[in-house]
Amino acid sequence: xxxxxxxxxxxxxxxxxxxxxxxxxxxxxxxxxxxxxxxxxxxxxxxxxxxxxxxxxxxxxxxxxxxxxxxxxxxxxxxxxxxxxxxxxxxxxxxxxxxxxxxxxxxxxxxxxxxxxxxxxxxxxxxxxxxxxxxxxxxxxxxxxxxxxxxxxxxxxxxxxxxxxxxxxxxxxxxxxxxxxxxxxxxxxxxxxxxxxxxxxxxxxxxxxxxxxxxxxxxxxxxxxxxxxxxxxxxxxxxxxxxxxxxxxxxxxxxxxxxxxxxxxxxxxxxxxxxxxxxxxxxxxxxxxxxxxxxxxxxxxxxxxxxxxxxxxxxxxxxxxxxxxxxxxxxxxxxxxxxxxxxxxxxxxxxxxxxxxxxxxxxxx
Amino acid sequence: xxxxxxxxxxxxxxxxxxxxxxxxxxxxxxxxxxxxxxxxxxxxxxxxxxxxxxxxxxxxxxxxxxxxxxxxxxxxxxxxxxxxxxxxxxxxxxxxxxxxxxxxxxxxxxxxxxxxxxxxxxxxxxxxxxxxxxxxxxxxxxxxxxxxxxxxxxxxxxxxxxxxxxxxxxxxxxxxxxxxxxxxxxxxxxxxxxxxxxxxxxxxxxxxxxxxxxxxxxxxxxxxxxxxxxxxxxxxxxxxxxxxxxxxxxxxxxxxxxxxxxxxxxxxxxxxxxxxxxxxxxxxxxxxxxxxxxxxxxxxxxxxxxxxxxxxxxxxxxxxxxxxxxxxxxxxxxxxxxxxxxxxxxxxxxxxxxxxxxxxxxxxx
Numbered sequence: 001x002x003x004x005x006x007x008x009x010x011x012x013x014x015x016x017x018x019x020x021x022x023x024x025x026x027x028x029x030x031x032x033x034x035x036x037x038x039x040x041x042x043x044x045x046x047x048x049x050x051x052x053x054x055x056x057x058x059x060x061x062x063x064x065x066x067x068x069x070x071x072x073x074x075x076x077x078x079x080x081x082x083x084x085x086x087x088x089x090x091x092x093x094x095x096x097x098x099x100x101x102x103x104x105x106x107x108x109x110x111x112x113x114x115x116x117x118x119x120x121x122x123x124x125x126x127x128x129x130x131x132x133x134x135x136x137x138x139x140x141x142x143x144x145x146x147x148x149x150x151x152x153x154x155x156x157x158x159x160x161x162x163x164x165x166x167x168x169x170x171x172x173x174x175x176x177x178x179x180x181x182x183x184x185x186x187x188x189x190x191x192x193x194x195x196x197x198x199x200x201x202x203x204x205x206x207x208x209x210x211x212x213x214x215x216x217x218x219x220x221x222x223x224x225x226x227x228x229x230x231x232x233x234x235x236x237x238x239x240x241x242x243x244x245x246x247x248x249x250x251x252x253x254x255x256x257x258x259x260x261x262x263x264x265x266x267x268x269x270x271x272x273x274x275x276x277x278x279x280x281x282x283x284x285x286x287x288x289x290x291x292x293x294x295x296x297x298x299x300x301x302x303x304x305x306x307x308x309x310x311x312x313x314x315x316x317x318x319x320x321x322x323x324x325x326x327x328x329x330x331x332x333x334x335x336x337x338x339x340x341x342x343x344x345x346x347x348x349x350x351x352x353x354x355x356x357x358x359x360x361x362x363x364x365x
Numbered sequence: 366x367x368x369x370x371x372x373x374x375x376x377x378x379x380x381x382x383x384x385x386x387x388x389x390x391x392x393x394x395x396x397x398x399x400x401x402x403x404x405x406x407x408x409x410x411x412x413x414x415x416x417x418x419x420x421x422x423x424x425x426x427x428x429x430x431x432x433x434x435x436x437x438x439x440x441x442x443x444x445x446x447x448x449x450x451x452x453x454x455x456x457x458x459x460x461x462x463x464x465x466x467x468x469x470x471x472x473x474x475x476x477x478x479x480x481x482x483x484x485x486x487x488x489x490x491x492x493x494x495x496x497x498x499x500x501x502x503x504x505x506x507x508x509x510x511x512x513x514x515x516x517x518x519x520x521x522x523x524x525x526x527x528x529x530x531x532x533x534x535x536x537x538x539x540x541x542x543x544x545x546x547x548x549x550x551x552x553x554x555x556x557x558x559x560x561x562x563x564x565x566x567x568x569x570x571x572x573x574x575x576x577x578x579x580x581x582x583x584x585x586x587x588x589x590x591x592x593x594x595x596x597x598x599x600x601x602x603x604x605x606x607x608x609x610x611x612x613x614x615x616x617x618x619x620x621x622x623x624x625x626x627x628x629x630x631x632x633x634x635x636x637x638x639x640x641x642x643x644x645x646x647x648x649x650x651x652x653x654x655x656x657x658x659x660x661x662x663x664x665x666x667x668x669x670x671x672x673x674x675x676x677x678x679x680x681x682x683x684x685x686x687x688x689x690x691x692x693x694x695x696x697x698x699x700x701x702x703x704x705x706x707x708x709x710x711x712x713x714x715x716x717x718x719x720x721x722x723x724x725x726x727x728x729x730x
Contacts, residue, residue, distance in 0.1 A: 333413075
């Protein structure tokens with residue numbers, strides 16, 4: 001967290017909640033007390049009112065278009081984030097006494113696996129814990145179980161700065177993927193997935209919601225004790241409105257999607273994020289001070305993790321950066337070091353400025 | 366929903382999401398792109414940053430003060446609303462093969478009871494379904510089970526316009542209460558409750574969060590299959606931050622609580638709401654056209670439900686009102702008629718104007 005007092009917006013490298021498009025925030029501010037002549041805030045609208053339903057349908061359609069979601073898949077807006085979803089997944093998909101495969105490539109994948117063990121037999125299809133989660137296992141290393149109800153992985157690991165560079169081949173076993181930290185950063189072939197979910201607080205909207213994209217064929221296997229609010233079947237049948245949805249987060253997602261369209265959609269995001277990540281990885285690779293913590297072939301374009309060989313130097317780097325308006329560069333408390341999260345809304349200028357600061361910081365020592 | 370185009374804010378009688386204090390919305394708008402010189406929006410703050418934690422602690426302390434929550438009870442901010450909580454309650458409190466008592470006084474109490482039946486033996490302690498949920502059963506009508514792990518009721522029934530006028534006496538069985546639609550509208554003796562929860566979208570903040578006030582002595586009886594995100598024990602241990610909390614809704618709750626303080630706190634709210642409700646009930650009781658649908662002794666001060674004897678006349682009333690800027694006066698789709706929800710943030714002027722319109726409408730026929 002920046003400790004200074006800034007008249008203008010700073011570069012916020014938080015891993016989430018994180019930077020949102022400025023245009024989205026400005027529109028939200030302008031429409032806060034009176035949304036387009038409705039005489040009320042979006043926060044105050046009945047979720048069943050005509051005006052709110054227009055927002056809701058538009059956001060759903062925009063998201064479907066942005067990710068080219070096929071008609072076989074339904075889009076759901078659910079409360080909670082990834083922690084909610086990683087319980088909901090087995091509670092909906094594993095069936096009675098079923099089994100599933102999990103690839104454990106970081107903290108959230110590991111948490112998901114532990115949770116799923118409450119509900120069925122869980123196989124570790126792969127793990128990168130042997131080298132501190134610094135890499136993504138290749139296809140050949142995946143041990144797949146033919147009887148698995150689904151294969152689960154986390155596409156991007158924010159803490160360790162790793163990202164899957166391929167979609168696993170599972171011989172027909174439905175793939176479930178936690179895309180919380182890289183959704184909308186590139187095109188994705190949704191048809192290859194049984195279920196994609198993403199907490200919205202990185203690339204989409206304020207915390208408190210998950211987007212779920214689910215193949216309709218997977219719904220309907222709830223266990224007898226699956227909570228009603230976690231039932232994908234119910235959410236599909238009620239179009240995410242069995243209960244009051246997180247209306248304002250949906251609206252904010254719509255504003256983000258409008259911005260995304262002006263930036264060339266997910267194809268534009270893919271170009272931007274590759275360029276931004278390269279700027280920082282180039283500094284790291286040319287440095288005698290900074291060390292990238294992820295193996296090169298598994299590096300994330302969303303979370304660039306690095307450190308020096310001296311934790312006091314790390315702290316000084318983070319502190320000096322913060323004073324200059326580069327906020328939230330500390331690595332996750334479980335691993336230390338530094339982490340620059342460069343989600344969609346982080347402007348390239350911010351990354352260029354950070355790269356300059358990194359080079360200056362090294363030069364001064 | 367008002368269909369017109371309004372330059373100014375209208376009177377929004379929605380049952381939830383619903384009117385928020387204008388001052389809270391104005392502050393949110395002013396702080397949207399740069400919160401107090403932080404250089405970022407509250408939406409963009411890491412939930413573990415110092416600045417966000419200051420907001421979080423302040424809101425928690427304000428809520429504790431506003432409701433005089435004793436030290437025996439913990440305050441939790443959880444994602445989702447009442448539908449999430451009515452699953453979480455049995456999943457945390459009923460224990461293995463346990464039983465609980467439910468008072469069924471409306472749609473949400475009934476939904477809660479159905480859901481709880483997945484997890485234990487549920488007794489109907491009382492029901493007002495025999496007269497279309499138009500009343501609250503008196504203490505003497507409650508059939509209490511000595512072995513119940515808890516007694517559950519819904520303090521205010523938005524659809525039927527009824528409100529409990531007393532706290533049940535349960536001979537030591539912990540009381541669980543859904544206060545979604547009347548929390549913060551009056552002082553409440555929290556010490557009498559084992560657990561209070563409230564979806565925030567009526568009197569507190571935008572939809573997507575529930576406030577839980579739980580006696581610490583009740584936590585720790587989760588079932589083996591209770592989802593991690595629903596565990597009150599975990600939420601207490603992690604101070605609502607096992608997962609990313611709904612940060613922005615918490616911030617908005619803080620702005621609402623600031624407004625509430627300027628209005629005399631919950632004591633001030635109690636005076637206001639009694640006055641506002643009386644204005645509308647007086648019109649209804651003096652009318653030859655409008656009929657109150659709740660029995661007088663059970664009337665809610667939050668949701669005033671009424672109708673005429675002619676559903677076409679009801680529709681005309683709702684339509685004409687909407688055109689004049691009285692929005693969302695239609696009753697719930699399951700019961701029809703009219704409903705004026707007059708939560709804390711509805712100004713008395715709005716209620717006076719509606720009362721005038723009701724009298725005029727009747728006079729013209």
